[in-house]
Amino acid sequence: MRHLEKGRVVIFASGTGNPFFTTDTGAALRALEIGADAILMAKNRVDGVYDKDPRTHPDAVRIERLTYMDLLSKNLAVMDYTAATLCSGEHLPIVVFDILKPGNLRGILRGERVGSLIWSAGGGSGDVPADGAAGGGE
Numbered sequence: 001m002r003h004l005e006k007g008r009v010v011i012f013a014s015g016t017g018n019p020f021f022t023t024d025t026g027a028a029l030r031a032l033e034i035g036a037d038a039i040l041m042a043k044n045r046v047d048g049v050y051d052k053d054p055r056t057h058p059d060a061v062r063i064e065r066l067t068y069m070d071l072l073s074k075n076l077a078v079m080d081y082t083a084a085t086l087c088s089g090e091h092l093p094i095v096v097f098d099i100l101k102p103g104n105l106r107g108i109l110r111g112e113r114v115g116s117l118i119w120s121a122g123g124g125s126g127d128v129p130a131d132g133a134a135g136g137g138e
Contacts (some may be wrong), residue, residue: 039092042105068118072085
């Protein structure tokens with residue numbers, strides 16, 4: 001907590017250690033616990049959210065921005081439902097990006113659009129992220 005209090009960027013990587021909870025749920029819980037501005041969901045060789053699995057469907061289309069309702073209603077395999085519901089209820093944006101592409105993490109931290117942004121359209125801090133917030137902006 002000292003690092004957070006000093007305004008430093010802190011990266012969490014782990015699960016909860018509890019049965020029936022995925023690492024996605026652990027990430028959502030910790031992010032909400034510390035009052036994070038967003039979850040940065042790093043993926044390997046997938047640069048965002050797609051309408052179908054881009055590794056098995058060459059015609060898959062990347063979705064730059066979507067709401068939690070889009071994510072859940074279209075059954076897009078990004079994170080588990082418990083984590084998505086937690087983030088949605090608290091209006092916590094998620095940026096899904098390819099961690100292996102050089103410069104992606106730096107770009108997000110600089111406020112550049114990288115990957116896909118999942119946000120809540122219903123108000124709160126996640127309502128239409130401002131320019132640069134969570135990798136978003138117009």
